[in-house]
Amino acid sequence: MGYGSKDIKNIVKEILEEKKDIGGIKNIYFVGCGGSLGALYPAKTFVERESQVLRSAWINSNEFVHSTPKDFGENSIICLACHKGNTPETIKAARLGKEKGAAVIILTWLEESEIIEFGDYIIHYTFDASPDHLAGDIDYAGEKTQCALLVAVELVAQTEGYANYDKFYEALGMISNIIRNARTHVAARAEAFAEEYQNDSVIYTMGSGAAYGAAYMESICIFMEMQWLDSSSIHTGEFFHGPFEVTDANRPFMIQISEGSTRELDERALTFLKTYAKRIEVLDAKELGLSTIDASVVDYFNHALFNNVYPIYNHALAVKREHPLTTRRYMWKVEY
């Protein structure tokens, strides 16, 4: 029992076959904690925007267990991400899925772990396990974000149909090279970023659309968790309705400019920042090569690009601040 991203088409087919006589699949829940939840954000957005019939939500594992949607049951898929398979809240969510008769898909990295017994389908994703994720030699199309997206794409395609299906797989075939080139492209500016922001105590991230999850992950997993900096991930559309009042010449913003439907939101925020902020780091998906992907599906690939460009910045910042990304004060060290 172990699958890779290339098996997802058949996994979904098998689930639909199995559920055929009891009404099929009516909803899909994307559940996880922290970075594992963030990585599922594009898949959640895909179902929200592209499906006509599937109910869906994106919920922290512990909240899902304590406040479970009423329709969660044998007509459900729960798609969980759990990196090492040992997060107690996510294990509980998987177990709940088993108990309720849902199809349980677990995205995980390790071959063996505690969570595996609660999954119907264990998908082992690719992951750059090198120090600070710098090796860059993996198949990025097989990462957890893309695996979750494929679950969503296949589910929509095999039930109600998805017009851009071929374009999606075409893009998937292009993403690894785009990411590799982008990582090389930002090497020098990442060093300059680290030099500039090494003494700041707060750094905001910004983004929109299906890529918002990447801004969320960078804020909570890197700046807060791994650098102990104050941070928040600000949605570029929400920025003008409150958060923008903190803007001044000193506060640093790291802003994602997505390719696709919500680019205008990001550009509007950037225009404001260029006028009233002075310290801005721009990750522009277009400049980073994403516009070679077809416009009909590009929205869903911004996350993978940003999420894999950030590590170049993160490593440079950690070195300059002499605060290794592996340093923790609480995680894995104390009871909580």
Added chain:
Amino acid sequence: MGYGSKDIKNIVKEILEEKKDIGGIKNIYFVGCGGSLGALYPAKTFVERESQVLRSAWINSNEFVHSTPKDFGENSIICLACHKGNTPETIKAARLGKEKGAAVIILTWLEESEIIEFGDYIIHYTFDASPDHLAGDIDYAGEKTQCALLVAVELVAQTEGYANYDKFYEALGMISNIIRNARTHVAARAEAFAEEYQNDSVIYTMGSGAAYGAAYMESICIFMEMQWLDSSSIHTGEFFHGPFEVTDANRPFMIQISEGSTRELDERALTFLKTYAKRIEVLDAKELGLSTIDASVVDYFNHALFNNVYPIYNHALAVKREHPLTTRRYMWKVEY
């Protein structure tokens, strides 16, 4: 054309009657910007957790217009909040609703405004318009958050049925008194809060479940917008998967302890904070009187309670910091 919260049952009935021959209502979108979006969070959570069939999402107005869900059309309700009826992005979302044949419900405060022509149903909610919202003499059951919730409750009840319907209305009849008592109850501690945190540059808010929107609003509309403080609203279930690494004896956290299904998440975060943080302000819904509401519906009333207790703290903090809540540097002052 102007309705109040008491008309919502009939509004939903009329929409369902009108849509009967074209397949009924299949989805409901909660759309707004900033605080107006935050106020819709409990309604979104209600549909997500209680409905078996309705598709739903909670989306910033500008993102909704640029990245519209594919199923948005004549089988849709769009429920928008727009306080003064002049937010351009929300007006565009309402206009899009009209163009697509959706039933457009607009929650607003003013009698007349730009947005009104794009709504099928204009619901005028109650609002404490006194300086710093201190008067406390309004019917809190008629506020925008409760109006949106009623749209959700009536929609679910009148289509698939909602078992706790009577309990919900019973709670609605209790919420005003609970809020009024709670506001009096925190008066002294709000002064102490202001004294303690007047010189801080960052304050985090925390919460979970249907009440998370209240933590979001306090963070972006008060701390960031009205006090120019760094802030983020941390989900108490997500806290342990990244954000908690910023915890130390100095960083202030203002944490909501909800009554209902996600209380355990909040209590877990509070236990951690009590051990490793020293500066914590606790808003406990149980202590503030919410537990008189039936457990089957209490989840959805935490938001109204917290959202109306915050102003007591906000006023005290603004006075102590000599930074009036009305002060802006960009909003309404510059082009953006």
